[in-house]
Amino acid sequence: MDYRVLKDNELFLLTNKSGDIPLDHPYGLGLYKQDTRFLSEMSLTINREPLILLKSEAGGTYESSILLTNPHMEKDGEIELWRESIEIERFRYISDDVLYETIRAKSYYPTPIRFSLELSFEADFADMFIVRGFQHGEVGTKQETKVEDDRLIFGYDGSDQINRSTEVIWESTTGAKAEGSTITFPFELAHEEVKEVTVRVVPLVGEEKKDSLPASEAFQNLKETYEEWNENVTKVITDHTPLNRLIERGGQDLRALSTDVGFGPFFVAGLPWFGVPFGRDSMIAALQTLPFQPEIAKGTLRTLAHYQGTKKDEWRDEEPGKIMHEIRYGELANTNQVPFTPYYGTIDATPLFLILLTEYVRWSKDLDLFKELSPNVESAIEWIDQYGDRDGDGFIEYHQESSKGIANQGWKDSADSIVHRNGEYAKSPIALAEVQGYVYQARLGIAELYEASGSTEKAEKLNAQAADLKKKFNEAFWMDDVGFYAIALDEHKKQVGTITSNPGHALYAGLIDEDKEEQVLDSLVSSKMFSGYGIRTMAEGEAGYNPMSYHDGSVWPHDNSMILLGMGYVQGNKQANIVIEGLIEASRSFEYERLPELFCGYGREEGKPVPYPVACSPQAWAAGTPLTFIRTMLGLYPTYDSKEITLSPSFVNGLNEMSVQGLPLAGGRVSFTVIRKGDQYEIDVAENSTGLNVSIHSDSKIHV
Template sequence: MDYRVIKEGDLFFLTDVHGDVTGNDEAGHGLYTQDTRFLSRMEMLIDGEKPTLLASEGTKGYFASIRSMKVSKDEGAIEMLRERYIQGGILHERVSLTNFFPGEVRFDFAAAFDADFQDMFIVRKYRTGDVGEIVDRDIGPSGMSIRYRGKDEIERETQVAWDCAEAAQAGPDGCFHFAVSLAPKETKRICFTVTPVIAGKVPEARSFEDGLALLEQSYDSWRAETTGVASDVPAFDEIYRRGVTDVRMLMTDIGYGDVPVAGLPWFAVPFGRDSLITSLFMLPLNAGKVRGTLRTLAATQGEKTDPWRDERPGKIMHEIRFGELVQTGQSPFGPYYGTVDATPLFLVVLGEYVRWTGDAALAEELKPNVLRALAWIDENAGGTEGGFLSYRQEAEKGFPNQGWKDSSNSIVHETGEYASSPIALSEVQGYAYQAKKTLAPIFRLLGDVELADRLEQEAAALQARFEEAYWMEDERFYAIALDEDARQVRSVSSNPGHLLMSGLPERSRAESVARRLVSEDMFNGYGVRTMSTQATGYYPMSYHNGSVWPHDNGMILLGLGKLGLKQEAGRVITGLLDASSHFEYRRLPELFCGYGSSESDGPVPYPTTCSPQAWAAATSFAFVQAMLGIDPNVPERKIALNPFLPEGFGELTVSRLPVGQGHLTVKLVRTPGQDDYGKVRIEVVDNTTGCELQIQE
């Protein structure tokens, strides 16, 4: 990556690899919270020069270190080590200056700061707007503050302070100069803090050491509460541990419990679809962590008809923002509801959460939200001929396409013509089917037999309609969508791969879809492409029409695992593991280009991908679910297992897998000399779930 980013809570810091924020508006670097940039410049200089970069590390995700030096021929160097993290709403940066000259040195160390308080949409050039102004700058020898009054009448302030024995000489441009004198091998440290203040609320300050200790403890607790893995494939163990750390970093609480934000740097807010798919992947990590997502989305559920925000009663939001443009009504993202899939996915995740935990009380708590969501689904299933859940853009500044492939060219006929709305996506019908099938027994358990019966009847009717309307017999595959005239959009794409987890497709057709997904035109050696190379709209460098998205593959894996399609699942897992070796820290990015493995030495990066991205980070959790072939049903006290190991795996131990009120620890060992793909012996090390294990050999 050509940037460094750290995050904790609602605060994240984006810099260049040198650790600086130089005011380059094209890059958008800065310190952000509540969709506002609270730091637009932060540079460290020695004798007026930027030191030479030696190393820039962000392995942990929540902690970064940048090592650089100012050298004088071969005589020696001044080393500068910058270490930073965020804790308690405050950015901490410790600068260590070390003398590696043979004699004493004196030099000027300078730190420059500024803040512009721009709304993130303005920084990214997505919007313009009427905004406030900076009203005060207070600069002193031990710190500075910059205050801003927005058009929303909210006062925002950036406070910069440092801990240093020497007083700084403050320049009028926000550049502070420290006269440093160092004996040979002597080190001096300066600890800086940058504190965003909104409406006068100042976070509690801590020392660098104390704040870092608290942050590390929180990560230790997270790891202790989540499922552990150990295999004989180091690449898998590394990508899994990376996912555990990154998902923790991406958690945020806006008042209803922790929820994974979509990704960094530009999507550090709760989303409907992204947060829900990440949470679906998190169920085998720790299903209890999913409650915050469900409560957050229930609390922001649509209440009225508002075309400005694509809002309808019962609809689950697409995205929520908190910046000045939203607060003043200049942007519809407070929240924006332009998504067709978040509402059925909300119901899917709730149903799967109860199956993993047995916590039917949450379903009872959220029943009013469930009923409103179901009403919205049923109301909008009249948008196309035949009664399928569809979308059309209403908000002037909203999205023309409102599935997960939301770029304007993503739904394209084989003629090259873009589909006209209302559009009914195939995978969305699968989500609606799965939601109703999964929730029916839960509400029967809660005593609402009438609702349960209705949901089951509606699911069966949807299944029959879907098979007739979407199946393309000549392709042995499902159409990506139906358009406004109920015509099939006949592009072969990855979307129908999501149907496999829903249970909607007839078995032989599901197997046909699975085989096509890993065939040469759809599988590029590293993952399933978003579109077939044979499709009219295929373009390997596109965002949605030929690229590879790890989370898309993860959704496919959930279905392959449920159906016991082990060869196909193994190929997807092996491909993504291979891809991960080509990315920094084995961190799967948001997406990469669709070129095949024969066309390049590794996956071709997509130029503007976000990383870390929550649903990409969580994809490794879907690997575990698929390899175990696990399908828990805690309300019925059963856990089905149909395990396998992909090629290259000899064994896998999954520890402390939370199910129900207990945990499951199992070990898979490849059985030699068997014809069946990935045949394993399963050892149950520990089972405190209270559920019967039903193991398919």
Template structure:
């Protein structure tokens, strides 16, 4: 990464590698509530920017940068200076806690004699809305109202067109020798006199304030201690993973650390925001999928996500925001442009898949945790979500959930591939809306069929059994009818694969893409079709050696540098992995896991980015996508899906059985899971592989569930009608009780 970013709850800081905000490059700044509160933060020594020696990005919650003084240039030539080059060290350490940015600058003199020099900080706050920073919107904005001294610091103020006052408080532990207003902000100066080997630390506190709500400032040592403790608790409360493959261990650790930094709480519990730097806000689809991926590690995050999405569930028809009753939001913004009605993100509902994913997450969360009370609480929200799906499917008699843009400032495409050119026919023509996406029909099927099963199982615990079983029966019938319609409309016999979508005329969008891979986890596919989907996912057209491409090489619209038409998205692969592993496609599962592990070695800090280019392994390394978010929630959570795939884990909630079909990736011979939450207890499992044979050891099981080992299937067996039925009713000889 060419930038450095730290975040805590709703406040994040984006700088260059030296820790500076220049005000011009890449949207650097200090942000909260979609507003840039700090647009310039430049550290200088004797009027020059120091040289970067080290800039760490391995710890998400604290940034440590080491700098030194440059040479002094006179008439273009190096000259002897009172301060020789590389003799003063400047160490910047910063973190965020409870809405305040803490920064310490420690200046050390490594000259053999006393040294005199000036250290200065140039600061400014432009209070720009995030959409204006990114150049998306050029609407009416407010005005800065001045800079004034306040106690041990100064304050920069702004009044928005939304009539909300915003200000930035800049305070210090050591009073400067002087500070003054500049043309574009303020300059704070310290005249340093340091003896040989002497050092001095300057602490600064930067606090964004909206309206009259001013966060409290804590003593520096107390704040960092509390922040570190919160990370320790996050780790201690999460499932512990270990293996004899160090890269995998690092990838899981990085993923969990990245998820932690992306958590935000709007009052309903913590949930993952989409990604940094531009999407540190609630995103329906992204937050729901990341929470789904997190279930084996931190199921409680799903609860915060569910409650947050329910809080903002649509209540009315509002074309400006693409809102309908029962619909789950796409994106929530709270900056000046949103507050003043110039953009529709308050929230915006232009997403076709968040609503079924919301129901799916509730179902899966309840299966993992036995949180029947949450299910009871969410039944009205679930009912409204299902009513929206039914109304959407009935629109124009299509029979499938479909989308079309209503808001003039909304999204043209409203699935996860939401760029304007993502849904394209094989002749290069863009599909006309309404558009029915292939994976969304699978999500709807999964939401209805699994809810029917869950309601039948827990009916006595949550309400009127007769009423709930009748509801379940209706859902089962609706799911079966959808499955039949879907197969007739989306299957492409000539390609032995499923179409990407149906367009306005109900024509198949026949382009070969990764989207049908999501169907494997939904249950909508007939048993005989699953092998065909698995085979296509790991074919040369779609699989580039590191992962499944979003679009197959050779398609008219294929472009390895495209955002959605040929790139590789880790989360897309993860959703394919869930279905592949659940249905026994071990060879394909291995291929994708091995590819993503190989890719991760080449990215900074063992971090899978949002996406990377679709070029094959012939290049010797994955090709980075230039503006990918990193860290990004569903990419960070992708290694956590490996855990389900490695265990071959399936939950049979009605039978209270955990079924395991282990499959370790290349290079891994031992794998263990500790503190995995299941029901009201925990599960500890150790897998070893010797000479191709797997041994499963259950070291601890307080879940009350029975653990069974399933016999392995080859990919040629997996997904066949006989194998599928076998998985549901194996004999005692095939299912080994552990």
């Protein structure tokens, strides 16, 4: 990772490894809030000269420490600063949408010495779409920078009639002086003497007012929120150290990516470019973490229900009942120059909403949330039947209406991602394989909840629709000649026959005919599909295959996680463990053993995993992927009417003991340890307030 990122709530900081935001950096470094860049420069110098980087730590998700030193400095033959005589530490964190940075200087020069540290700032208030080069448009006017005794104030009058400002505040007792947009801090240090200064950066939107806390108090508050998160999340401890580290890393990254816009906590998609509410991404991350932090699922459902489509609006690809793709808050969105207020161009978010609700109720037995969201459920079902199935053939298709929308509206949303075996791109309306699986799973799940709440007629209709879809899907998508499913049907209902990972998602839905499951499982871990580190998005040798591509041969951890849930569901334990072991091995090659958004699809014979150059990290559904390893290896798939919980464990090589502490289930919590002994598994239940018996399936043996 060539950048450093920090986030808390709506604010995130993106810098180079030295902690600077250089002007006009090609990667768009900056301090961002609500899709606006509130700092476009933040550079630290010593006597106006660049510092030398010694160490840059970004292992923590809420704090970072960067160690630097000075270059050798002479003037007119006189030494100003001997090389590496001053140690500079930059310690920063974000708390309550305020950036705090403490700069600590320590002298190793043998006699007293004077020098200055300078912090230079700029704020361009650029919209995220402009920073990324995706759009241009009418923008507002930057105000003249104000200099006061203890602060710089950058202001902006937006074309959306919203005023934005950035206040940079320092301690008035430091003797600092500001000239233009540069603050100079004088230092005089004896040998091994240490002094520090603290700067606060406060972004403000509209009439927003914020009294930032003293640095020590703000940091303590931030630490407490992480401690509270750690106390409430399910703990998993194994005797497999790499897996433990991966779970710990994922859990902390997910906390950093959690946000609340007024309807409960949920995960933004990822950093740096997707730090906003999403439909598909946020729901899949919530689904991954459901056994560990169910409140996220509840907050995600309520947030997306609030933004559910209410009308037909081609500009935003909105339709009644449809769940949004993403929402943006910047100047271009607010002035309707881009359709993201919110934008609804996604085919899978609506069935995923129903799946997440079903899974949440299955785990929690909280039928009240289903009743609360029943109008949203009805609207979502109507959207699937009326708008999702565009031609009435029983399949759900997408087609872009918005002139500035997204052409491919599944999770593989690149323009080149749906390609025939002859290399031609498929044309919409397109019916994706995994989306049919989501719809099937949603219908069965909601039918289960309707039955539980006494709505038998509605349940029967959904069950009948699901049965009809399963029959049609297996007839229309199955390719006998290759023993696999097509990724999609094109505008003429012809198979898009390229071998991809998409049909693997249908395993979790139960949409795949039982007599075809083994062929699908084996294909997914074949040498063409499995790189050694994960399942590729597209099989090696296909016309569209490219291991460096975004969606046509790369490896996405979240894609693998959805397939893993399906492998566990159909008891494809042998294949699941191959994938889990590959991803664990891959994580060891990335900085801080963090699974990124994606990585290139080169095989293990090429060496270590090859990073994708602009992958987001941390990314919510990549961070949530290790949590699906646990559920898959335990064989944990509760239903709403479960009277007991029966595990069917199958552990990867090198893992013989797994302890799960405080698993939320059926309104209570359960703690247990599963131990592999020889070719059998045993369970020791330490705590159980669920009212359900928890046991090992009698046939659970080691799967070779």
